[in-house]
Amino acid sequence: MFIDILLAFFCALSFLPFTTGYCAYSYGRSFWLWFGLGCVLPILSFFILFALLYRKEMNRGEQLLAEAKAILAAAEAKDREVPIGGEE
Template sequence: MFVDLLFGFVCALSFLPLTTGYCAYSYGRSFWLWFALGCVLPIFSFFILFALICRKQLNPGEQLLEEAKRILAAAEINRIEK
């Protein structure tokens, strides 16, 4: 019984650091750095990462860069198919 409760508690505590690490990795940042920050400062690190991602996504230069990458990827696929 105690082991089950302990396991559930550890799983619950690791949810936010894992989520923070996964989001960071998805946007090209270090998983382990953000996982560690999520363990030390769970909610604070999640909001910092969210702000960094929003700042990057709302930057017009970054939006143009992503659009250019999509256009080049589509052109490469079309070139390969021909």
């Protein structure tokens, strides 16, 4: 019984560090650094990470870069559809 409660407590306690680490990794930051911060400061590290990511996303330069990447991706996809030389 005690082991079940301890295991449930460990799973609940590790949810936030794993979430913080995953979010950091998906935005190009170190998983292990943010996982460690999530273990030491669980709630605070979560809010700090999201503040950093929000600041990056709201930066006008980052928005223009994302828009340029989307335009290039659409042009590459269109280029793959049309055969070379325009022949069908």
